[in-house]
Amino acid sequence: MALFSKNDKSGIDKAKSKASLMPKRKVKKIRKVAKRENTGNTFGSQPVDFGKFVYLPEGYENFFIFLYILIVPYITGLIFLFFFVAKTNVTNFTSMDLTTFFVVWAIGYEIVAAILLILIFYSAFRFKPKTRKPQTRQKHQDNSAFPKTYRFD
Numbered sequence: 001m002a003l004f005s006k007n008d009k010s011g012i013d014k015a016k017s018k019a020s021l022m023p024k025r026k027v028k029k030i031r032k033v034a035k036r037e038n039t040g041n042t043f044g045s046q047p048v049d050f051g052k053f054v055y056l057p058e059g060y061e062n063f064f065i066f067l068y069i070l071i072v073p074y075i076t077g078l079i080f081l082f083f084f085v086a087k088t089n090v091t092n093f094t095s096m097d098l099t100t101f102f103v104v105w106a107i108g109y110e111i112v113a114a115i116l117l118i119l120i121f122y123s124a125f126r127f128k129p130k131t132r133k134p135q136t137r138q139k140h141q142d143n144s145a146f147p148k149t150y151r152f153d
Helices: 010-021 027-038 061-085 090-095 101-126
Strands: none
Touching: 061 090, 061 101
16 A cells, blocks of 8 residues: 555645745855865965976076976986996996987986975875964854754864
C-alpha cells in the first residue's frame, strides 16, 4: 500500500507550502563579499617584483633579464659537468667538448628550473594570508525560520 495515491498530492503540497514560507536569501550579496575577501589574500594573487631577487637597473630590465637567461644556466651547466661528470678532475673537464653551448645551457637550465620550482613550492607552503580586518556585523531582525549562526574564525 502506498502512502500517497496518484490522485492525492496533499503530502507534496504541504511540503511545497512549508518551503515557500521561508524567506529568500540574497545570493548576489554573499558572492560579492566572498570575492572581496579573496582578493590579494592568496599566494598566486600577490605581486612579484624581480628587482628583489636579481640586479635590474631601471631602463635596462629587459637587457639584464636576457643576460640572466643566457648566462646563469650556462654557468650552472658548467659547474654540474665539472663536479658530477668530470668528478672535479681538471684534465677530464678540459678534455670534454664544451663548444656545444646549447647542450651545456640545457643541462644548466634544467637544474635552475628545478631549483626555482622547489623554492616556489617552499614559499607557497610557508605563505600566510594577510589577516583581514574584523567586519562589523549588521543587525538583522530575528527570523524564526533560520537558526542563529556564529562564525568562529
